[in-house]
Amino acid sequence: MKYLPNIIFLVALAVGIGYFTLNIRKLIRNIKLGREIEELGDKKERWGNVVRIALGQSKMVVRPVAGIMHIIVYVGFVIINLEVLEIIIDGLFGTHRVFASLGPVYDLLIASFEILALLVIVAVVVFWIRRNVQRLRRFMNPEMKGWPKNDANYILYFEVVLMTLFLTMNATDHQLQHLGSAHYTQAGMFPVSSYLLPVFSDMSEQSLILVERTAWWLHIIGILIFLNYLYFSKHLHIILAFPNVFFGKVVPKGKFKNLESVTKEVKLMMDPNADPFAAPAEGTEVPAKFGASDVMDLSRIQLLNAYTCTECGRCTSECPANQTGKKLSPRKIMMDTRDRLEEIGKNINKNGEFKDDGKQLLDDYITREELWACTTCNACVEACPVSIDPLSIIMDMRQYLVMEKSAAPNELNISMTNIENNGAPWPYNQMDRLNWKNEL
Amino acid sequence: MSESIKVPTMAEYMAQGKQPEVLFWVGCAGSFDDRAKKISKAFVKLLHNAKVDFAVLGTEESCTGDPAKRAGNEFLFQMQAMMNIQVLNGYEIKKIVTACPHCFNTLKNEYPELGGNYEVMHHTQFLKSLLNEGRLKVAGGKFKGKRITFHDPCYLGRANNEYEAPRELLEKLEVELVEMKRCKSRGLCCGAGGAQMFKEPEKGDKDINIERTEEAIETQPEVIAAGCPFCNTMLTDGVKAKEKETEVAVMDIAEMIANAEDL
Numbered sequence: 001m002k003y004l005p006n007i008i009f010l011v012a013l014a015v016g017i018g019y020f021t022l023n024i025r026k027l028i029r030n031i032k033l034g035r036e037i038e039e040l041g042d043k044k045e046r047w048g049n050v051v052r053i054a055l056g057q058s059k060m061v062v063r064p065v066a067g068i069m070h071i072i073v074y075v076g077f078v079i080i081n082l083e084v085l086e087i088i089i090d091g092l093f094g095t096h097r098v099f100a101s102l103g104p105v106y107d108l109l110i111a112s113f114e115i116l117a118l119l120v121i122v123a124v125v126v127f128w129i130r131r132n133v134q135r136l137r138r139f140m141n142p143e144m145k146g147w148p149k150n151d152a153n154y155i156l157y158f159e160v161v162l163m164t165l166f167l168t169m170n171a172t173d174h175q176l177q178h179l180g181s182a183h184y185t186q187a188g189m190f191p192v193s194s195y196l197l198p199v200f201s202d203m204s205e206q207s208l209i210l211v212e213r214t215a216w217w218l219h220i221i222g223i224l225i226f227l228n229y230l231y232f233s234k235h236l237h238i239i240l241a242f243p244n245v246f247f248g249k250v251v252p253k254g255k256f257k258n259l260e261s262v263t264k265e266v267k268l269m270m271d272p273n274a275d276p277f278a279a280p281a282e283g284t285e286v287p288a289k290f291g292a293s294d295v296m297d298l299s300r301i302q303l304l305n306a307y308t309c310t311e312c313g314r315c316t317s318e319c320p321a322n323q324t325g326k327k328l329s330p331r332k333i334m335m336d337t338r339d340r341l342e343e344i345g346k347n348i349n350k351n352g353e354f355k356d357d358g359k360q361l362l363d364d365y366i367t368r369e370e371l372w373a374c375t376t377c378n379a380c381v382e383a384c385p386v387s388i389d390p391l392s393i394i395m396d397m398r399q400y401l402v403m404e405k406s407a408a409p410n411e412l413n414i415s416m417t418n419i420e421n422n423g424a425p426w427p428y429n430q431m432d433r434l435n436w437k438n439e440l
Numbered sequence: 441m442s443e444s445i446k447v448p449t450m451a452e453y454m455a456q457g458k459q460p461e462v463l464f465w466v467g468c469a470g471s472f473d474d475r476a477k478k479i480s481k482a483f484v485k486l487l488h489n490a491k492v493d494f495a496v497l498g499t500e501e502s503c504t505g506d507p508a509k510r511a512g513n514e515f516l517f518q519m520q521a522m523m524n525i526q527v528l529n530g531y532e533i534k535k536i537v538t539a540c541p542h543c544f545n546t547l548k549n550e551y552p553e554l555g556g557n558y559e560v561m562h563h564t565q566f567l568k569s570l571l572n573e574g575r576l577k578v579a580g581g582k583f584k585g586k587r588i589t590f591h592d593p594c595y596l597g598r599a600n601n602e603y604e605a606p607r608e609l610l611e612k613l614e615v616e617l618v619e620m621k622r623c624k625s626r627g628l629c630c631g632a633g634g635a636q637m638f639k640e641p642e643k644g645d646k647d648i649n650i651e652r653t654e655e656a657i658e659t660q661p662e663v664i665a666a667g668c669p670f671c672n673t674m675l676t677d678g679v680k681a682k683e684k685e686t687e688v689a690v691m692d693i694a695e696m697i698a699n700a701e702d703l
């Protein structure tokens with residue numbers, strides 16, 4: 001029975017990490033439903049972006065308040081998690097504060113964790129106020145109703161609870177050290193939790209140990225629950241932001257990709273030597289579908305984008321269409337893509353493979369009205385702090401509408417016909433192109 | 441003096457066995473749209489003045505395919521691109537300048553993979569290089585000390601990271617440049633891009649060009665400077681809708697430079 005806590009800990013850890021791994025594997029499987037990634041080119045710039053944009057948070061600070069608060073939460077989280085390493089070793093081997101032998105370094109570490117924990121609580125409270133009291137406009141768009149709104153708040157509550165448990169654990173530990181309780185090594189420096197000492201000063205050693213152990217267990221179990229919550233939340237970004245920034249666009253934003261399948265056909269049409277009646281060469285694939293009507297037609301990078309989106313709405317708040325009351329919201333494009341991908345993932349979980357459910361991303365999630373409102377201005381791409389490209393999805397879906405369904409708005413069809421017939425979007429004669437020089 | 445301005449075509453140059461320093465890609469708006477034609481003319485005057493040996497394709501020029509591509513018609517885009525590339529490569533074109541950021545972007549970024557490799561410059565970049573080489577003189581003239589705001593074209597700014605060339609030219613015009621709240625990388629679109637120019641906007645509270653024009657007017661400028669024929673049209677319409685056309689002019693930077701010197 002002596003090892004019961006160790007065994008419970010091991011089981012909790014295994015279940016927590018196991019379930020998380022299972023979900024991450026589903027996530028990877030779902031992303032792989034997308035088209036394969038074309039070559040990435042020189043990786044140097046990509047790693048540079050990871051350092052600057054993800055690690056360095058360079059785009060977050062464009063909005064200084066949110067940016068600085070986020071840096072606190074982010075740095076706090078990463079550093080405080082060093083403590084989790086100790087907790088895991090203690091839990092598995094029944095030690096207590098195993099790193100205490102580091103002496104003054106340990107004191108410094110614990111002290112900095114505590115200060116960061118306090119800062120994280122402050123930052124999270126600011127985040128909460130911005131969402132629930134100030135009600136910043138970018139958190140209030142229609143796509144943020146229901147789960148997305150609750151999700152955002154749950155994360156904040158969770159952070160506060162975890163930080164409070166961490167500080168409670170330290171405060172009671174500290175008090176037990178004062179009492180000279182066995183097992184509680186003299187270690188650590190507690191600049192924040194010291195202020196909590198009065199709360200615990202009248203407690204018996206017994207109750208202190210109870211509180212300390214409870215806080216310790218709840219803290220680590222809380223972390224494991226949080227880890228598993230990620231998959232169901234926009235908070236997945238704390239992991240995916242890094243690979244997503246790596247895969248972000250590194251060519252000029254104005255450069256849209258040229259469809260290779262179209263190039264082949266056009267070259268054939270323009271080649272005077274090509275025999276139009278020749279049988280297709282052996283091994284030629286079935287002509288690819290043009291553009292995207294569902295998530296499987298999108299690239300793996302676009303699907304990774306969808307899972308990474310933090311729902312921060314910076315894209316939407318810079319979007320000229322959205323700012324002037326159109327239905328288009330680039331954030332919604334990303335959320336819809338993710339939701340549809342998840343729906344397909346669940347379908348596969350249930351049926352072993354995807355069974356047609358009579359739905360698709362186009363129309364059932366993203367309407368044509370949204371797609372046609374985009375000016376391709378790249379404001380959303382520029383604004384996204386995690387290098388997501390909502391515009392590329394809009395473009396792929398337009399391609400499907402136009403090339404597979406001939407479903408462009410009528411005025412556009414007229415312009416296209418003009419371009420085809422007389423080389424300009426207006427009905428002027430190409431032979432008149434240089435007439436302006438006579439007006440010089 | 442305007443009699444002497446010639447706009448030679450590549451076909452004429454070819455016949456004489458000559459190669460120009462640069463090809464002026466006029467674009468559809470610059471060729472046909474009444475407002476944009478004025479920009480082409482002003483730019484040609486500046487080229488002439490700086491003694492730039494240039495030519496145009498004339499009737500051999502065709503839409504770059506930009507609006508087709510952004511509307512989702514990749515097929516039509518690539519047809520246009522391939523045809524243009526055949527013509528450009530046939531003339532062994534090395535360097536292109538254009539006053540349209542959409543043509544600029546497409547020629548520069550999307551043609552190379554299809555076999556069209558050229559050095560492509562926006563006219564503000566080209567004018568800046570003429571200035572640096574001492575071939576073009578830009579001085580305050582009429583615009584000295586006037587309040588001017590500059591509207592960043594999406595396909596020059598965000599799409600290709602060029603924010604400085606137009607501003608440097610304005611500086612040389614000795615204007616008082618006042619920036620809008622949303623400028624440079626956070627500049628608001630005029631509403632024309634992505635083939636929106638050729639269709640009615642979707643339902644909303646407001647047209648994008650009105651939103652942008654209001655923001656420009658808030659800076660109380662005498663001129664809203666533009667660097668794109670489509671932005672120019674959108675903002676001109678906006679100024680008209682706000683009934684401000686007697687107080688605020690919308691002008692391309694090339695027009696301003698040409699105007700400052702009364703060319």
Ligand code: HEM
Nearest residue numbers: 053054057066073074077127152237238241310312385386
């Ligand atoms: C690894 C640890 C990280 C933690 C613990 C973390 C935590 C958080 C939290 C708590 C929020 C919610 C803020 C709110 O309610 O508004 C948030 C939002 C966000 N995070 Fe992170 N994050 C992490 C990493 C990153 C990284 C690497 C990036 C990449 C730049 C990033 C980008 C964002 C963005 C864009 C938002 C939306 C915030 C806004 O502008 O409103 N995060 N993060």
Ligand code: SF4
Nearest residue numbers: 319374375377378380
């Ligand atoms: S590119 Fe389209 S979706 Fe993105 S900000 Fe511009 S108009 Fe909005």
Ligand code: SF4
Nearest residue numbers: 309310312313315384
């Ligand atoms: S796409 Fe980027 S900017 Fe838009 S909501 Fe998602 S994370 Fe924020």
